[in-house]
Amino acid sequence: MKVLKFGGTSVGSAQNIKKVIAILQKESLSSPIVCVVSAVGGITDKLLEAGELAKQKNKSYITVFEKIKTIHFKVIEGLTNNPKSILKEVDATFENLKQLLNGIYLINELSPKTSDKLVSYGELLSSFIIAKVMEDLNLNTVLKNSQELIVTNTNFTKAEVNYDITNKNIIDYFNKANQLITILPGFVAKSQSGETTTLGRGGSDFTAAIIAAALKVEQLEIWTDVSGMYTTNPKLVKQAYPIANLSYQEAMELSHFGAKVLYPPTVQPVLNLAIPIHIKNTLHPEAFGTVISNHKKENHLTVKGISHIDNVALLTLEGSGMVGIPGFSKRLFETLANEKINIIFITQASSEHSICFGIDVNNAEQAEQAINNAFEYEISLHKINPIIVEKDLSIIALIGDNMKSHQGISGKLFSTLGKNNINVRAIAQGASEKNISAVINQSDVKKALNCLHERFFEVNTKQLNVFITGIGNVGEKLIDQIKQQHNFLKKNLKLDVKIVGMSNSRKMIFNPNGIDLNNWTEPFHHADKSSIEGFYQKVIELNLRNSIFVDVTANKDVASVYKNYLKQSVAVVACNKIACSDTFANYKNLQDLSLKYNAPFLYETNVGAGLPIINTLNNLVASGDKVISIQAVLSGSLNFVFNNFSDKKNFHDTVKQAQFEGYTEPDPRIDLSGIDVARKILILARENGIPMEIEDITNDSFLTEANLNSDSVDDFYDTLINDEAHFQKLYASAKANKCQLKYVAEYKNGKAKVGLQEVPEGHPFYNLEGKDNIVMFYTQRYPEQPLIVKGAGAGADVTASGLFADIIRIGNK
Structure with a gap:
């Protein structure tokens, strides 16, 4: 039967x-x-x-x-x-x-x-x-x-x-x-x-x-609308899947902590007789479901499930008058029992200075009043404090019989939560080690369940949730590269990169499940109006695990919100160099916030687009080497301009070509004034540990006063035509000296300068072609023959690849 x-x-x-x-x-x-x-x-x-x-x-x-x-x-x-x-x-x-x-x-x-x-x-x-x-x-x-x-x-x-x-x-x-x-x-x-x-x-x-x-x-079958008990709540974690076999103890723990499939007290009669319980799905009867029994099944999983309880209030009774005085716990719990209030979580400091417990939030006010009344005398003498009540909390719990025999489960739990900016308010773990519970903010439950499920159940596949601001040439190339490499990354690096938010100067779109990269332009037609603050608020509201904000703009206002993202443990990847070349205090603050909130802040593309210049410098410094000097051509746009400018092609047309091919900023004055190169050498100096400001860099500009004082981009181009003789004179001088014109950045002995130089034949910079960049690091280990990094230093493709590399670097961290 x-x-x-x-x-x-x-x-x-x-x-x-x-x-x-x-x-x-x-x-x-x-x-x-x-x-x-x-x-x-x-x-x-x-x-x-x-x-x-x-x-x-x-x-x-x-x-x-x-x-x-x-x-x-x-x-x-x-x-x-x-x-x-x-x-x-x-x-x-x-x-x-x-x-x-x-x-x-x-x-x-x-x-x-x-x-x-x-x-x-x-x-x-x-x-x-x-x-x-x-x-x-x-x-x-x-x-x-x-x-x-x-x-x-x-x-x-x-x-x-x-x-x-x-x-x-x-x-x-x-x-x-x-x-x-x-x-x-x-x-x-x-x-x-x-x-x-x-x-x-x-x-x-x-x-x-x-x-x-x-x-x-022989067996009790419980038929419901889900295919058994899941590794976690499938409504919150799409990757959750049914657990084939559970012990009675595991099932009871999961059920207590929110798995609605089973209510433990009601199945006690079959538990006493060790009658197996088979949970099946009426809507999909062919699914195996979950068998709950005393029979131990071989299972490689140490954690069987992750469950949670919402609407929890955390109450804390504390005070120096509790230390060494027996009876406080008895009186506290008797008070709650008399009020018929059930305790669902409890922990006590070994110092006996405080007792912390969780109850249903609907009972919080009743409990607060009852406890304060019960301890009114001690409170009046300041032996203990009035009960502290915290609301809007949830309890998450790792469940598994095998956790006791495996080290490091708690470490993985708390490190995973910490990396995702999920604050743990209280912790409880029984001696049986079948359950490790933590109290967190209710708003963090979905993110916590997803990142923990990813950590313990998903074959080490890590989902990266990417938010991109700036969908221009570089932004579009980055989207294409992520789309192209998605399957490769998932298969080979166990990284599932999803773009969940995009914005340009007019519109912004979001999809927490990932934007369809085969048709990502269509949603912009019906999208919300974009704003820097609105984009940030939406990122925080979604509260997704492993979130990465990518700035593909040259906007000062966008750079100003990096600190807000980092404080929320959202990683920042930027090709926008304004933040790192701002005041040293702001640069240092961003570095400190990155460390404090465990949120990577990467900006490899600030110098040399996709070239590993900053990473190489960081590795030299981290390994104990000391940088003596840096010589570099750091502007792909300027290198392109001076490689194509000649006595047969005027300067105005060369700059126009560079802008048309995407080698300069939309405002070419940023590149030609030398400020862009100055920012780059400033960033390298700072990465070398030098607290330098932009004003400390000598900028020997090759532009005329008229060029520098132009009111607009169009006006700037007009001045280039008017001052063509000036640029031809620069070219003629270099040609007469058998040199090439290169805009060079130099750092040595704590000082830096940038300016146009005539580079003689035989110098490593002489044959630098097209839009290439080159950096020479002279260090204690490379005193005579420098460590050289050379390659394309401008262009949408290489800049996008540099951003993509930073995203992957965060994923591999």
Whole structure:
């Protein structure tokens, strides 16, 4: 014999009930079936709502009653082509229900006893409907009222079972029963005096467990709307998956911490007899589900599941007067017990200076008042402080029998949370080490579950959530590169890079599941208006794990918000060099924030686009080498200009070409004035540990006063035409000296300068072509032959690749 229980969702519609009937038909081929059913989904709540409205003299209880009736009639009509006979009997039941509600309305009272009678209609109706439909299908089915089998006391709304009488009733009945399928309403029972009672929360599970234990069946099956107990909440973590096997202890822990599939107290009868529980999905009966038993299955996972409880209040009782004084804990917990407040989390400092515990937030004010009253005398003497109450919290818990024999689980838990800026308010771990619990802000639950699930269950695949501001040439190239390399990174580096936010100067779009990179331009047509602050607020609101903000602009205002991102543990990747070339105090502050909040701040593309210049310098310094001097051509745009400018091609047209091909900023004055190169050598000096300011750098500009004082880009180009003779003179001088014109940056002995130089033949800079950059590091280890980094230093592709490399570097951290 098998016992199967079907929950509210499983019998929540005609379509689902048909699936239940199909499952019962199949299961009954091998053995007799006992089927326990819940009320149609949502009906119990509606019955209670109608009762409460009637009690309050609110005539809208009739509207709720009619909704309940309509739902059941719709189910019946969807189940059979001849609903009249069923509807007639059901209508009589509804007439009784209506009279009960009218009585509650008239006497203005809803006692626990009446409440039990009211809610019992849910299960009685669903079981009757299912049994009648199965009889009409000529299935060997009998409806048996559980109230004739399960006997309880009169503790209404949560009655206690008299097992001696109940077990005898069950055994006697089923010893004589000949039917293949027995339908039983869950949740309902009767007292010894014949009054309707109910079994409390999870009552239908309880009914099934009582029957299964009395009959000592081989297995109890609980059919629900999910395919077993999941590694974590699948509504919050898409990668969650069903756990094939769990011990009773693991299942109890997961259920206590929010897994709604199972309510531990209700299955206690089968636990005592070690009867396995198989959780199955009515909507997908072919899925294996979860088997809960004492049988130990070999499993490589040390953590079996991650669960959570929301709406937690954390209360702290502390004070120096508690130290070494016995009795404080006893008085505290007695006070809560007297108020019938359940404690779901507790921890105490070894100093005995404080006790911290978690309760349902709905009980917080009641607990606060009761405790302050209980310790009023000690509080008045300042021996202890008034109780501290913190709300908007949740508890997350790692669950697993095998955690005890594996070191480092707690370390992985807390380091993962810390890296994602999830603050832990309190910690609890039992000596059995089956459960490690932590209290966190409720707003961080989704991020916490996702990053922990990634850490413990997802074959070390790490998801990076990227937010890009600046969708110009470089931004578009970066998007293309991420799209192109997505599968490669996931397969080879275990990195799942998703762009979840984009913005340009006009619009911004977001998709926490990842923007479709095959059609990312389309959503911009209907997107929200962009703003720097609005983009930042959305990033924080989404609160995604491993978030990376990428700045692909040259905007000062965007650079000014880096600090805000870093404070929220959001990594920052920037090709915008304004932040790192701002005041040294701001530069240092960003470095400090990066360390403090464990948020990487990478800006390799600030110098040399995609060339590993900053990374090379950092490695030299970190390894103990000392940089003596740096000589560099750091402007790909200027190198392109002076490689293409000649006595046969004027300077104006050369600069125009450089801008057209994307080698200069939109405002070419930034490049040609030398300020861009000055910023780059400043950043290298700072990376070498020198607290230098931009004003400390000597800038020997080759531009004329008219060029430098131009009012606009168009005006600037006009001055280039007017001053062509000046530029031809520079070219002629270099040609006469058999030199090449190069804009050179130099750093030595704590000083730096930038300017146009005539580079002689044989110098490493002489043959530097196109838009290439070159940097020569003279160090203690490279005193005569410098360490040289050389390559393309400008262009959308290489700049995007440098940004992409920084993103990957963060992912590999």
